Amino acid sequence: MALEHAILVSLAEKTASGYDLARRFDASIGHFWKASHQQIYKVLGRMESDKWVESHLVAQDNRPDKKVYSITGEGRDELMRWSSVPTPIEPLRSEFAVKLRGTQFGDRDAVLADVRVRRAAHEAQIAYYEASAQRHYPDPSSLREDELGAYLVLRGGILAEHTGMAWCDEILQAFEAER
Amino acid sequence: MALEHAILVSLAEKTASGYDLARRFDASIGHFWKASHQQIYKVLGRMESDKWVESHLVAQDNRPDKKVYSITGEGRDELMRWSSVPTPIEPLRSEFAVKLRGTQFGDRDAVLADVRVRRAAHEAQIAYYEASAQRHYPDPSSLREDELGAYLVLRGGILAEHTGMAWCDEILQAFEAER
DNA sequence: GCCGTCTACGCAACTAGTTGCATAGCAACG
DNA sequence: CGTTGCTATGCAACTAGTTGCGTAGACGGC
Numbered sequence: 001m002a003l004e005h006a007i008l009v010s011l012a013e014k015t016a017s018g019y020d021l022a023r024r025f026d027a028s029i030g031h032f033w034k035a036s037h038q039q040i041y042k043v044l045g046r047m048e049s050d051k052w053v054e055s056h057l058v059a060q061d062n063r064p065d066k067k068v069y070s071i072t073g074e075g076r077d078e079l080m081r082w083s084s085v086p087t088p089i090e091p092l093r094s095e096f097a098v099k100l101r102g103t104q105f106g107d108r109d110a111v112l113a114d115v116r117v118r119r120a121a122h123e124a125q126i127a128y129y130e131a132s133a134q135r136h137y138p139d140p141s142s143l144r145e146d147e148l149g150a151y152l153v154l155r156g157g158i159l160a161e162h163t164g165m166a167w168c169d170e171i172l173q174a175f176e177a178e179r
Numbered sequence: 180m181a182l183e184h185a186i187l188v189s190l191a192e193k194t195a196s197g198y199d200l201a202r203r204f205d206a207s208i209g210h211f212w213k214a215s216h217q218q219i220y221k222v223l224g225r226m227e228s229d230k231w232v233e234s235h236l237v238a239q240d241n242r243p244d245k246k247v248y249s250i251t252g253e254g255r256d257e258l259m260r261w262s263s264v265p266t267p268i269e270p271l272r273s274e275f276a277v278k279l280r281g282t283q284f285g286d287r288d289a290v291l292a293d294v295r296v297r298r299a300a301h302e303a304q305i306a307y308y309e310a311s312a313q314r315h316y317p318d319p320s321s322l323r324e325d326e327l328g329a330y331l332v333l334r335g336g337i338l339a340e341h342t343g344m345a346w347c348d349e350i351l352q353a354f355e356a357e358r
Numbered sequence: 359g360c361c362g363t364c365t366a367c368g369c370a371a372c373t374a375g376t377t378g379c380a381t382a383g384c385a386a387c388g
Numbered sequence: 389c390g391t392t393g394c395t396a397t398g399c400a401a402c403t404a405g406t407t408g409c410g411t412a413g414a415c416g417g418c
Contacts, residue, residue, distance in 0.1 A: 001374080002274035009281035019396050032276035039375055041398060062384060064396040076284065083285020086293045087275045089300050095181035096266045097211035097335055101328040102188035105255065106262020114265045121268050145357070149280040152353055156276055156346045163342040167335045174331055178324065180404080198366050218405060220368060241414055243366040 003043050004052070006033045008071055008079045011053060017066040018044055028150070031129075031157055044069060052078055100171065112175055119168035126161045129154060182222050183231070185212045187250055187258045190232060196245040197223055207329070210308075210336055223248060231257055279350065291354055298347035305340045308333055 010016065010024055021044075022037035024030065035043075047053045052075035055067045071079075096118065103111050137143060137151050189195065189203055200223075201216035203209065214222075226232045231254035234246045250258075275297065282290050316322060316330050 002277050003374085005274075005281070006277045009277060009284060012281065012284045017396075018398090022396095029277070029280065030270075032271055032273050032280075034270050034272065036376070037396090038377085038398075042375090045398095060395090063394095064383070066396060079281060079284045080286060083278055083281065084289035086289075086296055087278055089297060090272070090274060091209075091213050092211055092336070092339060093213065093269070094211050094335075095184075095269060097332045098181050098185045098188060098208070099262055099266055100335075101208065101211075101332045102184070102191065102258060102262065103328040104325050105188060105191045105258045107259060110263040110265075117265060118268060143353075143357075146283050148353060148357060149282040152350050153276045153280045155349055156273075156279075157271070159342050159346050159349075160271060160339075163338050167338050170334055170338075171331050174322075174327060178322075178327060182404085196366075197368090201366095215406070216366090217368075217407085221405090224368095239365090242364095243413070245366060 002033060003035055003039065004047060005079065005082050006035070007040070007043060007047065008052060008075050008082075011069055011071040012076065012079060015068050015070040017058075017068050019066065021069075032153060047075070051075075108175075112172065115168050115171050119165055119172070122161045122165040122168065126158060126165070129158045129161065133158070181212060182214055182218065183226060184258065184261050185214070186219070186222060186226065187231060187254050187261075190248055190250040191255065191258060194247050194249040196237075196247050198245065200248075211332060226254075230254075287354075291351065294347050294350050298344055298351075301340045301344040301347065305337060305344070308337045308340065312337070 006025075006029055007021060010021060010029055016024070018037065018041045021040050022035070025033070025035045025040065044053065044055075048055060048069075051072055053069045054072055055069045057065050058068050059065050096114070099106070099111060099114070133140075133151075133154055137147065137154075140151060143151055185204075185208055186200060189200060189208055195203065197216065197220045200219050201214070204212070204214045204219065223232065223234075227234060227248075230251055232248045233251055234248045236244050237247050238244050275293070278285065278290060278293070312319075312330075312333055316326060316333075319330065322330055
């Protein structure tokens with residue numbers, strides 16, 4: 001579904017090999033849409049048959065050849081078409097929420113330890129995002145048009161992580177109050 | 180992965196047929212873990228082979244027979260074991276974020292229309308959750324132990340929806356400022 | 359009397375994504 | 389000189405979840 005389009009967006013910004021894409025999906029775009037390299041290669045193959053992308057082999061010194069993909073006109077059309085269709089609202093899906101709900105049937109202390117770990121992870125992620133924002137968008141009041149999307153996505157990540165942390169705090173407080 | 184455990188939690192609270200579970204997954208638990216009835220029946224079958232649940236047929240008047248499932252001792256053990264293993268931190272996965280990031284390659288106005296739709300959906304969900312909180316937990320300062328988990332999950336939902344709405348507002352503002 | 363909806367269960371075919379493995383040359387470390 | 393790690397691509401087998409369909413009786417509305 002969206003992996004195709006995430007790849008199209010990424011290739012529209014800059015051509016890349018499957019390997020390059022896999023690295024991008026470990027960073028920037030990947031913070032909001034994960035993909036393994038296996039999945040990327042699989043989907044790239046399909047996208048090439050669909051003529052959304054095209055590839056050419058590039059020989060390199062001291063490194064394996066690579067297949068560099070670029071987006072086609074059809075790929076850009078698809079991106080346009082896709083952007084004009086409303087995105088289905090994806091329901092939350094949290095294994096942790098299930099566990100929290102079932103705390104009474106489980107190991108309370110383990111769940112609380114888990115909450116603390118998650119809180120720390122949110123905190124670290126905020127620091128990472130903030131640093132990234134500082135570095136790439138030091139002045140958010142004057143963004144180039146081509147930066148706006150990525151900046152807003154980063155903002156979404158920051159907001160979500162703050163919320164995650166606030167939730168953890170609320171959980172810890174509630175359990176401490178109960179004890 | 181988690182569907183099994185969501186079902187175990189649900190059955191630990193109260194025995195149910197596959198159909199009952201499907202309805203619960205359309206409401207309460209389902210707000211944080213969706214599942215179709217097909218998937219539920221499939222997983223219930225596996226769980227019965229694994230001895231985590233057991234079923235017996237119940238005949239009904241004017242209605243089809245139903246298979247009522249209940250959790251077994253082994254099922255409760257599994258729930259305990261699962262709760263003591265840290266939950267892997269699930270990365271966000273948002274098709275909408277991908278689209279937002281690619282706005283420059285798409286239909287800007289359509290994306291903004293989408294944002295407005297999503298904002299309204301968040302607003303509606305907040306109203307729904309708040310009503311649910313009011314009804315089930317009118318006094319959050321004194322919750323029974325068996326209510327705490329479900330309450331905190333609901334709180335998580337409320338926090339997440341508020342964040343979703345705030346993000347939409349930020350996006351709308353940024354695009355309006357740009358124009 | 360037909361149509362839609364609800365209860366209740368399930369199979370079959372498909373798609374998306376994960377896990378494990380394979381290949382292969384080069385560079386850096388000890 | 390062996391091990392680890394990076395670049396680079398991909399297949400095979402599996403799991404989870406979706407979509408579409410089928411069955412079947414009861415109830416209510418028009």
